[in-house]
Amino acid sequence: MSGRGGPTAAASLLQSSAKAFREQHPDALCWAAVLHLCLDRAKEYSAYGKDPRVPQLMKAIEVEIFTQYHGVALGSGLTDDDLAASRESLVARYGENAQAAGHELILAWRSSSESGTEDWSVGPWQELLTRFRVTPEMFLAQKAWPSVPEERPQPIDWRAQLDALVGLGAVKEQVNELRDLLYLQRLRMRRRLPGVEPLELSMHQIFRGNPGTGKTTVARILGAIYTEYGLLKSGHVVSVQRSDLVGAVIGKTEELTKGWIKKAQDGVLFIDEAYSLTGGGAQDFGPRAIDTLLTEMEERRNCLVVIVAGYPAKMEEFLNSNPGLASRFNDELHFEDYSDDELLEIFRRLIARHGIAAPSSALENRVAAWLAARRAGAGERFGNARDVRNLVGVLFRRQARRLAKAHPDEQPPEADWDSFSPDDVPPPPGAIAGLGSERGKGREGR
Structure with missing residues (x-):
């Protein structure tokens, strides 16, 4: 189908x-699936x-769609009666003389629907x-x-941020x-000595460390440093994972990977978790993301820095998965797990940031034990600052x-709002349900 x-x-x-x-899917048809089809058609005809x-x-x-299909029961989805009513609504809204193509009308129509009507999407x-x-x-x-102007974050005080990080002595050095x-x-290049060329620097990095050890924070600091010294124009950080880079059909992975690289330019x-791009079997498209990444890293070596991060042992597997991968990265930073004392210091700083009074020794002892x-219990899955x-x-x-x-029948005294009791600390992990659902939401020290 083409045209108008x-x-x-x-x-x-x-x-x-x-x-x-x-005919092709056992799941219930939803408007999100229809919109996805219309966008796919728009790529060719609009x-x-x-x-x-x-x-x-x-x-x-x-x-x-994936989240909904795996998170809730969708019921019967769009019925024939729903679709019939929708067809009538389309004709009534745009009239017989509308010039847009069918997929464009559907996109515009659903995009201006009242929120919460007809289905979850x-x-x-x-x-x-x-x-x-x-x-x-726009449809x-x-x-x-x-075009949409790129929004660049304001420059950060990277020196203050680096100094403020708890621990990480080797990384700071x-x-x-x-x-x-x-x-x-x-300074050397400002002398402009005849015949002296600048050192060609590759700033791509490998970050090895467990969750919650400060990797994302240090990536932002490096972006600010590269900007200050002229290696990058903006230094903004674009964070991605496998799901952002790898598509489900041939050609989609290359398209997605190039799109994110363009955003990070x-x-x-x-x-x-860069290692998740490897080891998926013969039908996995992850290696195509790596191949695309290697090509783009070479072509954009003067305007892009790539940092790959993840568990220490698994990062070794990742680097060995492609012959040209390890040579693209000139430096490694090892993020050690925080010590018990460092975790307590992170705890003190976090609660102070939220207006909670300095913890008592009894509270600190409970937190340290927890x-x-x-x-x-968590082993390598321990989240360090994230778990704090x-x-x-x-x-x-x-x-x-x-x-x-x-x-129960009155507002608690204001004096009690800004302090924690030792009894507020939950039982040791394993006896509490709920903390696991919080994992991953916090970005502190990732």
Whole structure:
């Protein structure tokens, strides 16, 4: 199907896509699936089809659908009666003389629906449109979408951030060493001696460390350093994982990987759990992301820094998975697990940031015991600073419940709001349900 067609074509598309979907998938048909099909058609037939936001929207919808299919019962989905009513609504809204193609009308129509109507996908879809700065009218414009200016974060005080990190002595020393190298190189080049060429520096990095040891924070600091000394124009950090880079069909992985690399240009592409791109078997597309990455790293060596991160042992497997991979990275930073004393210091700083008074020795002893039990039980899955952050969240919940029970019919005294009790610390890990659901939400010290 190509070109224009108006409401009649849109109605026909709804009917045919529903039939095809039901024949091929046992899951319930939802509007998110219809929108995904329409975006796929827009890539070929619409003037805005080459815009990078189209595949980004498709990928985001795939994630939403996957989450719903594996998280809740979807029921019967869109019925024939629902589709019939939708066809009538399309024709009534746009009239028989509408010039847009069927898929464009459907995209515009669903994008302007009232949130919460008909099925679960309306709200998430409109949130995606806001995130990518796409309006319903843009689907009907029959021309390329206007470009969106890149939003660059304000420069950070990387020196203060580096100094403020708890522990990480070896990492701090390496970062300062790198900064000193860049500073001296800049001084050398300012002399402009005849015949002297600048040292060609490759700033790609390997970060080895367990979760919650500060890898993402240090990546941002490095981006700021590279910007200050002229290696990068912006130094912004784009964080991705396997799900962002690897597609489900041939050609999709290369497209996704190049799209994220483009977003990271002039900054840092931070690939967390990079080893997940390997070891997926003969039908896995992860290695294609690595091949694309290697090519782009070479072609954009003057405007892109790539940092790959993950568990120490698994990172070795990753680097050995491709003959040209290890040679692209000139430096490694090893992020050690935090000591017990360092974890307590992180705890003190976190609660102070949220207005909680300095902990008593009894509270600190309870927290230290909880973290020790967590470390012993989790092994390499121990989240370091991330687990401290999650524990603080649990303390706030338990504090709120304690105060509500103590003052069931009145507002708790304000003096009690800003302190934790030792009893707010939950039982040792294994006896509490709920902390696991908090894992991964915190970004402190990732």
